[in-house]
Every structure is written in C-alpha cells, then in structure tokens.
Amino acid sequence: xxxxxxxxxxxxxxxxxxxxxxxxxxxxxxxxxxxxxxxxxxxxxxxxxxxxxxxxxxxxxxxxxxxxxxxxxxxxxxxxxxxxxxxxxxxx
Numbered sequence: 001x002x003x004x005x006x007x008x009x010x011x012x013x014x015x016x017x018x019x020x021x022x023x024x025x026x027x028x029x030x031x032x033x034x035x036x037x038x039x040x041x042x043x044x045x046x047x048x049x050x051x052x053x054x055x056x057x058x059x060x061x062x063x064x065x066x067x068x069x070x071x072x073x074x075x076x077x078x079x080x081x082x083x084x085x086x087x088x089x090x091x092x
Contacts, residue, residue: 010042 027037067073 023037024034027034030037
C-alpha cells in the first residue's frame with residue numbers, strides 16, 4: 001500500500017486539443033490549476049468506484065419500499081407513528 005505522503009504521477013497521452021482546452025477553461029473559471037482540477041476529477045472517479053463496490057456488497061440488505069416514498073410522505077408517516085426527531089431532535 002502506498003504511503004499517504006507518496007505521490008504518483010499519471011500521464012494521459014493523446015488528449016484532443018478541444019478536450020484539453022475545455023478542461024483548462026473550466027479550471028480557470030474555478031480559479032484553479034488544470035492539475036488541481038484533474039486531481040479532483042480522478043479522486044472523485046476513484047471514490048465513486050469504491051462507493052459502487054459498497055453498494056453492490058450491500059445489495060442483499062436492501063428492501064423494496066411500497067407506496068409513496070417521497071420525503072414528505074415518509075416524514076408524515078413517521079410523525080403519525082409518533083417519531084418526532086425531525087421536530088425537536090429527540091426521538092419519541
């Protein structure tokens with residue numbers, strides 16, 4: 001496993017000019033370097049992949065909810081059952 005302080009260089013070859021220009025423009029608009037933007041994109045992609053793995057690993061724990069599962073409906077049902085954590089911070 002890599003030490004947290006160890007850096008690894010990645011290189012992407014044959015990036016089309018328009019793609020590079022689009023990414024550079026986005027980085028500039030966000031007030032950051034292209035390097036910083038690309039690192040955040042790579043990090044985000046790696047975390048999304050890890051999250052997908054966790055999602056798959058817990059697939060057997062999921063249950064299908066029937067009926068209206070909109071936030072308002074779920075909160076209303078909870079209140080009707082006496083759950084008041086969303087009102088005063090203390091569960092009933």
